[in-house]
Amino acid sequence: MTGSSWDSELVADARASAARMFAANEFVGVEAFAAMGWEELVLAHPALAITVLSQEAGRQLSGSRVLELALRHGLSTVDAPPVESSAVVLPHSLAPFHDEPTVTGLAWVDGPDPIDWIVPVRRDDVVVLLHVAGHQGSPQPVVGLDPERGLSRVTIDLAGATPLPCNWTVGVNHALMSLAAELVGLASAMIEVAREHVVTRHQFGVPLGAFQVVQHRLADTHVAVEAAQSLLEWDTVDHTSTASATAALAAHHAFDLATSQCSQVLGAMGSTWEHSMHRYVRRGHAVASWIDLNVLAEIVRAGLGAAAVELEEVW
Structure with missing residues (x-):
């Protein structure tokens, strides 16, 4: 996450702060956010705070009120x-x-x-x-x-x-940004889990990662995650329903692909209760349950249709 208007040092500091906060708390509630200064960052840089917090919550499988805080910020209800x-x-x-x-x-x-x-x-x-x-x-x-x-x-x-x-529409857009970021964080973590497995496990005397079919599965997943990340960054700048819906759809696809491809390369070990993979899959499905794919697809179609009309008028 770079963001066109964000200083790289600010982003790095935010990521490090989020990582420490989620690592130190089983559930990150209001007091933890306040103690780490996140309330101020949400006010100053809401898109940065929402995406960094949500992604880190996904990576560390932490319970938190990030989704609610994102929704509240967009609602702008002072009373x-x-x-x-x-x-x-x-x-x-x-x-x-x-x-x-x-x-x-x-x-x-x-x-x-x-x-x-x-x-x-x-x-x-x-x-x-x-x-x-x-x-x-x-x-x-x-x-x-x-x-x-x-x-x-x-x-x-x-x-x-x-x-x-x-302002319900803006609130939902902020919430979709949070959901998309958490799914991207989950998918990224799943790739890391799978990569560690294929590097350390051997078959026929070589690491599993040496086989092309394994490399292709993880490469395809990585491309999907990076594409979702790019659309998420667009969402942090554009702030429209079209951008939020597109980012959420891409993040949902990246998580689905990570679930199937990473589970495949992990083999039977990844299906055991002792392995961490099931925790990412269960969290991701819980997060994705907030996303209505049909509704978001209609929002994207409407947005693209409006954009096509504007281009036609320009040309």
Whole structure:
């Protein structure tokens, strides 16, 4: 991650700080972000902070509230309760909840109990945030595909909620940037795991990595990851729904390819519970569950169509 407007030393320092923070904490919550100065960096360089934090969370398989922080920054809701005392209840595929008396979603809960809830709801074709008192929600830890992520399933009674305005589209774009970065981080880590295996393991007296078919599998995966990285960097500069959707689709593809190709070169060893590969695969599928590929494909088609019209007018 270089970013056209970012100093290389700043990026290196951010990566080192994120690596230390995730290595030192099993779950990175609000206090850890504040202690390392990340709140200031999010305000000064939001795209840099979101991408670096999300990628490092993927590489180290850490639980954190990075996705929620990215969404909050884009929402730009000044009247919302602070992140230290509230949690955003995230709907499936980042589509806002229907305006119903009770909703169920996912949230990170690491503050005082009970914390207040922020619930995105669509009302009359406009997305608003509902500020709900803490006692109206009942969180239960999620222990399914990826319990290390630290999520809770929350059922919220929306009675008496206070509506707050928000910029939902920008918030979702920031969230997609975070998801794409985490998938790229996961895919990069999977390549490293596979590379270490094919360098140290031997067959017929030579390292597995000496075989062309192994080299081609990892090379193809590396190309996909680098392409996703480039589109992610475009997203940090462009800040449009088209850029965010394109980066998320490319990152999803890179993760899928890393899952199949790295699992293939790892062989049966990579399928064991003792090997780390399954943790990356489970985390990646959990992250990818937030991404609706059909919706993002439509956003990209619409964006490319608009770009084609503009080019036609120019020529």
